[in-house]
Amino acid sequence: MENETVLDIKDIKALKTLKIKAVHIYLIIPIFILLFISTISVVRTIIILKKKQEQIEIDIKTQALKILNDLYENRNNISTKIFYYKMSEILRTYVSK
Numbered sequence: 001m002e003n004e005t006v007l008d009i010k011d012i013k014a015l016k017t018l019k020i021k022a023v024h025i026y027l028i029i030p031i032f033i034l035l036f037i038s039t040i041s042v043v044r045t046i047i048i049l050k051k052k053q054e055q056i057e058i059d060i061k062t063q064a065l066k067i068l069n070d071l072y073e074n075r076n077n078i079s080t081k082i083f084y085y086k087m088s089e090i091l092r093t094y095v096s097k
Helices: 002-008 022-073 080-096
Strands: none
Touching: 022 080
């Protein structure tokens, strides 16, 4: 039995040093550069899309306010039915967008 336990024990080996070849470095560096460039590109497009979305929202609001202002200025010249129709049209357009 003692022989079996002695044979089961293995020696501890020293750690091997990793050898990094120049080829690996030349492959890793361009990959990191491409990753960095693609990350910047994605962030940039996200920022541009957010700005466009905000601009669209502002345009819709200003357009609705302009139409309401024109309607208010001409409120005495138009009938009540037309006034309410135009108000509902403005509201429908504003809510739908």
